[in-house]
Amino acid sequence: MGADGHGGDGGIPPFDRIVxxxxxLISRIAMSYEADPTxxxxxxxxxxxxxxxxxxxxxxxxSLKTFIARVAQNRSISFVTKQVRQPQVTELPEKxxxxxxxxxxxxxxxxxxxxxxxATRRLPMPQREVIILVLEGxxxxxxxxxxxxxxxxxxxRLSRAKTALKKMLEHQA
Amino acid sequence: xxxxDLDHLxxxxxxQPDPAELESLMRSAEAVRRRARxxxxxxxxxxxxxxxxxxFLILLxxxxxxxxxxxxxxxxxxxxxxxxxxxxxxxLRSLTGTAEEMLxxxxxxIEATVRRTRFSLGALPAGFIIGLIFSYFADNPVSGDLMRRxxxxxxxxxxxxxxxxxxxxxxxxxxMRTIRRATNELxxxxxxxxxxxxxxxxx
Numbered sequence: 583m584g585a586d587g588h589g590g591d592g593g594i595p596p597f598d599r600i601v602x603x604x605x606x607l608i609s610r611i612a613m614s615y616e617a618d619p620t621x622x623x624x625x626x627x628x629x630x631x632x633x634x635x636x637x638x639x640x641x642x643x644x645s646l647k648t649f650i651a652r653v654a655q656n657r658s659i660s661f662v663t664k665q666v667r668q669p670q671v672t673e674l675p676e677k678x679x680x681x682x683x684x685x686x687x688x689x690x691x692x693x694x695x696x697x698x699x700x701a702t703r704r705l706p707m708p709q710r711e712v713i714i715l716v717l718e719g720x721x722x723x724x725x726x727x728x729x730x731x732x733x734x735x736x737x738x739r740l741s742r743a744k745t746a747l748k749k750m751l752e753h754q755a
Numbered sequence: 756x757x758x759x760d761l762d763h764l765x766x767x768x769x770x771q772p773d774p775a776e777l778e779s780l781m782r783s784a785e786a787v788r789r790r791a792r793x794x795x796x797x798x799x800x801x802x803x804x805x806x807x808x809x810x811f812l813i814l815l816x817x818x819x820x821x822x823x824x825x826x827x828x829x830x831x832x833x834x835x836x837x838x839x840x841x842x843x844x845x846x847l848r849s850l851t852g853t854a855e856e857m858l859x860x861x862x863x864x865i866e867a868t869v870r871r872t873r874f875s876l877g878a879l880p881a882g883f884i885i886g887l888i889f890s891y892f893a894d895n896p897v898s899g900d901l902m903r904r905x906x907x908x909x910x911x912x913x914x915x916x917x918x919x920x921x922x923x924x925x926x927x928x929x930x931m932r933t934i935r936r937a938t939n940e941l942x943x944x945x946x947x948x949x950x951x952x953x954x955x956x957x958x
Contacts, residue, residue, distance in 0.1 A: 601784040630787040663943045708954040717768040730853045735958035748759045
């Protein structure tokens with residue numbers, strides 16, 4: 583067992599390794615639920631804590647990425663429902679934009695990313711949950727299992743989510 | 756962005772944060788891990804210290820009264836640990852289940868909080884009045900002596916009564932605020948659960 587109480591035995595990597603591997607995923611999930619940078623920082627820390635607390639219960643029946651995404655989504659949903667005000671939408675801070683070698687391409691990519699993030703934040707929660715998992719690259723069987731819905735139900739929900747997202751992106755453009 | 760290509764959007768979405776951002780995330784996670792680890796250690800250490808002190812006092816003065824008080828203190832300690840463990844398990848279940856399960860659990864938990872707090876709010880004035888009546892009429896050396904002392908000092912009884920009333924009013928406001936916040940959170944949770952149910956109904 584690692585110094586932090588996790589990792590080293592039972593196939594769970596040490597916490598710092600998990601943060602290195604999945605920190606970006608956690609950060610993106612936090613961003614898609616909380617627009618306010620201060621609250622987002624708070625949410626990100628709460629997700630890290632939740633992951634740390636939940637890790638001993640991880641069983642290798644699903645991938646670690648799936649497990650972490652599920653914990654991050656649940657903590658984010660719970661965080662949002664605790665907020666008194668409605669989630670607001672703000673611009674992404676500069677430092678969160680990805681560094682690209684080509685500035686022009688970078689600007690287009692960053693703008694696309696910002697618009698995608700804003701549109702995602704406006705989706706109803708059940709659809710947002712699905713879209714985030716799809717964008718994160720999970721396959722449909724994993725998503726159906728995570729949400730505990732049948733594959734055809736997932737297809738329907740995803741179809742509605744895509745329609746809503748497309749409409750929002752077109753509206754923004 | 757008129758083309759709607761989820762694969763392309765996925766690529767855009769998964770852009771890695773820059774190294775400085777990743778570094779900041781690592782620092783933040785490390786601080787969280789350290790705090791949580793310290794919290795665990797403090798919990799265990801304080802339980803051991805309190806348990807040790809109680810046992811020491813019992814051994815120092817092994818009489819019936821000490822045994823009863825010590826036994827009750829240890830029972831409280833064990834109950835606190837059990838409750839904390841149960842809360843952690845519930846929290847874990849809600850973190851690792853589906854969002855709908857989490858919402859159901861949160862709703863049940865907050866409804867229980869509202870019920871408990873409403874009961875406390877109702878019991879507060881009743882308890883205050885019963886306490887006053889008991890103080891006036893109890894025929895025992897402690898309260899009798901206390902009432903005589905309060906009556907002896909000019910205005911002392913009124914001052915204590917006033918302070919107690921203020922404390923009761925402050926407690927009532929605090930309970931009402933807890934109920935208001937919990938009720939607002941319940942509204943949000945129920946509306947979110949309805950959204951999930953509506954989504955399922957279409958599937």
